[in-house]
Amino acid sequence: MVTIRDVAKESGVSVATVSRVLNQTGYVHEDTRKKVMAAVDNLKYSPNEVARSLYKKKSKLIGLLLPDITNPFFPQLARGVEDEMQKGGYRLLFGNSDENAEKEMDYLNTFIQNNVVGIISATNNKTKTNYKDLSIPVVFLDRTSSDYPSVYADGKEGGRIAAEEIVKRGSKRITLLKGPAHIQPAQDRFQGALEALSQSTVDFHVMSTTSFAFEDAEKWAKELFATYPDTDGVLASNDIVATAVLHEALRLGKSIPEDLQIIGFDDIPQSSLLFPSLSTIRQPAYEMGKEAATLLVKLINKENVQQQHIQMPVTFIDRNTTREVDAHG
Amino acid sequence: MVTIRDVAKESGVSVATVSRVLNQTGYVHEDTRKKVMAAVDNLKYSPNEVARSLYKKKSKLIGLLLPDITNPFFPQLARGVEDEMQKGGYRLLFGNSDENAEKEMDYLNTFIQNNVVGIISATNNKTKTNYKDLSIPVVFLDRTSSDYPSVYADGKEGGRIAAEEIVKRGSKRITLLKGPAHIQPAQDRFQGALEALSQSTVDFHVMSTTSFAFEDAEKWAKELFATYPDTDGVLASNDIVATAVLHEALRLGKSIPEDLQIIGFDDIPQSSLLFPSLSTIRQPAYEMGKEAATLLVKLINKENVQQQHIQMPVTFIDRNTTREVDAHG
DNA sequence: TCCAAATATGTAACCGTTTACACATTTAAA
DNA sequence: TTTAAATGTGTAAACGGTTACATATTTGGA
Secondary structure, three states, X not given: OOOHHHHHHHHOOOHHHHHXXXXXXXXXXXXXXXXXXXXXXXXXXXXXXXXXXXXXXXXXXXXXXXXXXXXXXXXXXXXXXXXXXXXXOOEEEEEEOOOOHHHHHHHHHHHHHOOOOEEEEOOOOOOOXXXXXXXXXXXXXXXXXXXXXXXXXXXXXXXXXXXXXXXXXXXXXXXXXXXXOOOHHHHHHXXXXXXXXXXXXXXXXXXXXXXXXXXXXXXXXXXXXXXXXXXXXXXXXXXXXXXXXXXXXXXXXXXOOOOOEEEEEEOOHHHHHOOOOOEEEEOOHHHHHHHHHHHHXXXXXXXXXXXXXXXXXXXXXXXXXXXXXXXXX | OOOHHHHHHHHOOOHHHHHHHHHOOOOOOHHHHHHHHHHHHHHOOOOOXXXXXXXXXXXXXXXXXXXXXXXXXXXXXXXXXXXXXXXXXXXXXXXXXXXXXXXXXXXXXXXXXXXXXXXXXXXXXXXXXXXXXXXXXXXXXXXXXXXOXXXXXXXXXXXXXXXXXXXXXXXXXXXXXXXXXXXXXXXXXXXXXXXXXXXXXXXXXEEEOOOOOHHHHHHHHHHHHHHOOOOOEEEOOOHHHHHHHHHHHHHOOOOOOOOOEEEEEEOOHHHHHOOOOOXXXXXXXXXXXXXXXXXXXXXXXXXXXXXXEEEEOOEEEOOOOOOOOOOOO
16 A cells, blocks of 8 residues: 555655645645656555544545335435535445334444544434434435435425326225335325325225335235225325336226326336336435435535425326326316 | 543543453453443443554445446345345445446545455446456456456346247247447347347347436337337347337237237346236346355455355246247247 | 745644553462 | 463554644745
């Protein structure tokens, strides 16, 4: 490993001068600067971030905690975060919590121990994992919080829109799928849909699900049609579940959207590739990631942040699992 | 921040003793150990990994470099890596390269500067990004390499199987989609399929594609049916492309699998939720991630590794975009 | 010409650990 | 009882950077 001392020796100056050249701080004579840079190139020196981090008590690392990167909603968030962080030269220490409090604590610990300068967390753990006594900024992503800066989509509004759209398009016996209880965004969208449905004149029933995993999605779908065979509209808790419902409905020989309308939530990339392509409520995941990153960087730089709670708009994506708007209302 | 010195003071011993307690090295009297542990609990001390890393010149960090986490094949790999690394207490420094040599170099640099003890890379960059002069172990994932330890699926065999299966099931005019030229696994599967097809008696044509992105997949699909409208079998370069082909075929009113058979590659989680569910060549992504992690940890620990090149089996997943095996051959 | 400010550079302390080494003290074999 | 080995603990030097401070030297206005 080539150190700053090697560069100092090679260029015939002190380590302080080398450091000054590298960090562009203090006064350095142009000739000296050139000599040092030459030595740097020569020796292919690149400063040890660990040593830097130790002295300065801050790194160029950001902690990113997601529930599960395997859920197709999150890679987009992650890319948004990464692409934005990249610009500021920040790198990601990354972990999946599986919504498990212990793992969450573990990662938080790791982040701190490694001098990260900020954390973006998309976990929904109810238990008070202590973000409180962290001395670095935290931004919650895909999760509302009154206590902390956060970036999230308007889930309630999304649920409401989904319900209104499916009603407007003529579904009369709707099944509303309620997502996992511990996942706040799932509850928000559920509440929004529930309210809208309650105010409408259609029949509906609620079916609870307890996970967003691929392996389980098929199960909820089968259960849905077994329990409510005459359903003619499904408001799914997310696009994965919607995909499973679509799959099962087609398997049962239903015509989509004639016999059954389906609206998902998230608008994951593959939703547009389904057949029929999935109508859904879009969360701008990539942009949310970017917003969270931007916000966090501002907080790190102690810039004055006007808006600590960024609510992203949610839009209805009208594809082919929903019908034309019913003119008769 | 509470340091080892605070603990030393609190427990009335020297920092060396505290360190010995924490690392369970050297001799420590049981009473002393208890005093120290009490102080640790008391002060909620947890050692600064940065300082540790600086002195020991090694961290508990692993660099993970993927092409693009947004491609649904990679989250699985990543989870496999993470879950296995977790066991050894390793954490991930994570980046997406977009198969871009500069980004790759940047991340490699970051990894080194942060004292990672090993790297797992799934990039396919042709240009000689210098993994050579790294002094830490590197495992290539989803990428064959004679020079470096690697974990990969048998792409060629996968391509061969796909071709054989689609022929066996009666497709006569096959379109073979060739994946991006710079992605080796895509070429391997292509070569395998090409060979098998060449040895068969069916007609086939090759169509080249240049990316695996969602946004482009639909384009290839449309192009495919515009150019080769009488195709009755498609060997897709991966499941995303296969999904797009399926989508487009259904949109054009084709019956699947009667008019057209499709075989994908990867077996990403959503493939089983398509309708009809996608027949595909499965790569055990999660297991590959785990294998790569296991291998890397062994290399880090300088254990004797018998097999540096781990080829994972590839299997045909017979779902509903392929027909029953044609009895007439 | 003088002198304060600006420029240029080096020395050494510091960041929070680990560990080599020195120095007790205790244990137990002879 | 002696003493070598085993046990227990502390001091200080690393690790590779940054920066406060000291010390020139140069610049340029009065």
